[in-house]
Amino acid sequence: MTDSIAKKITFTVDPEDFVLRHIFECGQCFRWEPVSGMGEEPFRGEMNGVFPSGTDNAYIGIAGGRVARVSLDASCDAGADAGGKEATLLIEQLNSPEESNDDRSFWNNYFDLDTDYGAIKKSLSKDEMIRRAIPFGHGIRILRQDPWETTVSFIISQNNNIPRIKRNIRDLSALAGERVSIGSSTNGQTEDSADQAHKDNMKNIAANDWYELPSPETLARMTVDDLAPVRLGYRARYLIETAQCVCERGLSVLYEDLDSLCGVGPKVASCISLFGLGRRESFPIDVWVKRVMKELYGIEKPSEMAAFAEETFGEYGGIAQQYLFYYMRELG
DNA sequence: CGGCAGGCGGTTA
DNA sequence: TAACCGCCTGCC
Numbered sequence: 001m002t003d004s005i006a007k008k009i010t011f012t013v014d015p016e017d018f019v020l021r022h023i024f025e026c027g028q029c030f031r032w033e034p035v036s037g038m039g040e041e042p043f044r045g046e047m048n049g050v051f052p053s054g055t056d057n058a059y060i061g062i063a064g065g066r067v068a069r070v071s072l073d074a075s076c077d078a079g080a081d082a083g084g085k086e087a088t089l090l091i092e093q094l095n096s097p098e099e100s101n102d103d104r105s106f107w108n109n110y111f112d113l114d115t116d117y118g119a120i121k122k123s124l125s126k127d128e129m130i131r132r133a134i135p136f137g138h139g140i141r142i143l144r145q146d147p148w149e150t151t152v153s154f155i156i157s158q159n160n161n162i163p164r165i166k167r168n169i170r171d172l173s174a175l176a177g178e179r180v181s182i183g184s185s186t187n188g189q190t191e192d193s194a195d196q197a198h199k200d201n202m203k204n205i206a207a208n209d210w211y212e213l214p215s216p217e218t219l220a221r222m223t224v225d226d227l228a229p230v231r232l233g234y235r236a237r238y239l240i241e242t243a244q245c246v247c248e249r250g251l252s253v254l255y256e257d258l259d260s261l262c263g264v265g266p267k268v269a270s271c272i273s274l275f276g277l278g279r280r281e282s283f284p285i286d287v288w289v290k291r292v293m294k295e296l297y298g299i300e301k302p303s304e305m306a307a308f309a310e311e312t313f314g315e316y317g318g319i320a321q322q323y324l325f326y327y328m329r330e331l332g
Numbered sequence: 333c334g335g336c337a338g339g340c341g342g343t344t345a
Numbered sequence: 346t347a348a349c350c351g352c353c354t355g356c357c
Contacts, residue, residue, distance in 0.1 A: 027338060158338040158339040164355065165338090233353025238340080265340050303347085325338090335357085344349080 005182070006069070006092040009104050013072070019139020020072055024059050025324055028275050030153050030166045032061030035069065064106050065097040067180055067210045094182040105147040105267065107108055112144050117319075124320050127312055128326075129296045142319060147251050149213050150276030151261070154268040155238050170222025171230045172239075173211035176218055180210040216251075219243035223293035235308065238263025253277055274318040281311040283317035292324045 024032040034060050058071035069092040091107050100106065108114065121138070125131040137243040156168050214222075220243040241262035252258060258269040270284035283289075285305050293299045299308055313320040 027343065154338090155340095159352075159354095160339090161337045161355085168354095231354060233342090233349095235353075267339060271338090276334065284338085288338060337354100337356095341350095342350090344355090 005105065006094055007096065009091040009093060009107055011089040011091075011108065011111075013113065014085050014118065015074060015085055015091050016138060017121075018072065018087065018089065018111075018141065020057055020070065020314070022057055022139035023111075023136045023143065026060075026325060027135065027314065029061075029143055029145060030157075030162070030169050031063065032059045033166075034058065035060045036260065042047075050220075054143075062180065062210050062212070063110055063121065065095075065180065065212055066103065066106065067094040067182055068092060068107075069094075095180055098321070100162075106281075109144050112141055112174070115141075116131055117141060119317050120319055123314055124313060124323070127243050127320070128318050129324055130313070132280060133323040133327035135217075137323050141272065142278075145275050147253075147272065147276035148246070151242065151246075151258075151264070151268075152239060152270050153215055154218075154271040154275075155242060155263040156232060156235050157271075158235065158263070158265075158268065160235075168230055168232055168235075169213070170211075172227070172232070173213050173232055175227070176214035176222065177211040180212060182210065182260060187215045196327060201247045203268055204215075209315070216243045216246040220247045235263060261263055280314045280319055281310070281317045283313065283321055288325055291330045295328070296324070 013056075019078060021034075024034075052140070057074060058069060060067070060069045071090045072094075073088045073090065076178050077235055089111070093103055096103060117140075121134055125134065132229070152172075153165070153169060156172075157213075212298050219239060224236045224240065227239070230236070232239065244262065245261055249257075253275055254267050259266060262267075264272070267284050267286050270282045273279040273282035274284060283306060285302060289305070290302055293305050293308070297308065299305055309317045
């Protein structure tokens with residue numbers, strides 16, 4: 001990474017409520033990868049969520065058209081008051097979108113830094129299971145992601161695994177998205193598919209450059225054949241049809257409207273609401289949650305889980321879901 | 333080789 | 346409305 005062109009933005013955060021690994025590895029986002037220490041070239045290989053030893057506090061990724069390296073310095077100590085710890089969140093941003101005049105407010109919003117997670121944890125701790133789950137994922141925060149990106153991401157996520165979801169999103173962006181200009185990158189274009197050659201070519205592009213997700217307008221004009229190199233499987237048609245709907249009607253904020261999109265059912269609509277629309281009460285029910293609900297609360301019927309979550313977790317259902325997820329993951 | 337992965341669409345009772 | 350099945354793909 002070329003330090004000279006990076007814009008540095010810092011925030012003071014409470015490390016108890018802010019852990020990059022918890023934020024980026026919980027399955028809410030798919031465009032961040034762990035990178036090794038200061039000053040080194042970022043490594044963006046297929047990590048499958050595994051960290052190189054000792055380098056779990058820096059990530060590189062893209063959000064809101066901004067490519068950035070994000071790190072947290074853990075070397076901090078208590079302030080004079082209240083015994084609260086502090087850490088510095090450092091964002092080294094490599095580019096700025098054309099019309100952006102306030103990158104700082106973008107990241108402040110993206111990481112939802114005005115929300116007091118300590119208070120949320122306290123509220124959720126009224127439930128004994130959540131109280132026990134929190135230590136395993138205490139630094140989670142629900143990011144405020146772009147609704148369209150969230151929609152695309154979670155349509156792709158169905159019946160899929162995280163490494164491939166990440167790869168699909170990256171390849172889709174490389175194939176059809178706008179290249180992000182960060183000053184020193186190579187140029188590359190591909191058109192038709194001699195399959196293997198195209199695949200290799202695209203891998204090279206994706207490895208060296210950053211691309212934004214294609215817009216609804218771009219995707220709506222594409223065909224399943226156009227998207228074949230990305231190897232989305234049956235999800236390609238879902239994406240195109242959804243893009244066409246969004247172009248015609250806009251992306252609704254209503255759950256019922258989201259649910260009616262092609263390739264979007266209850267789980268994906270809940271994820272869009274939670275991760276893309278800031279609806280913290282939204283409680284996505286996936287296979288992991290079903291296991292948790294059975295193991296910890298003895299609820300076996302999926303049809304009863306939403307109501308249970310609403311009663312038990314209320315306005316913070318989505319955040320409770322994240323703590324439970326980490327709890328379950330740790331316990332295996 | 334079959335099983336499976338952070339669901340959904342479509343079809344049946 | 347609940348239960349079932351097939352699905353692209355990649356990895357084990």
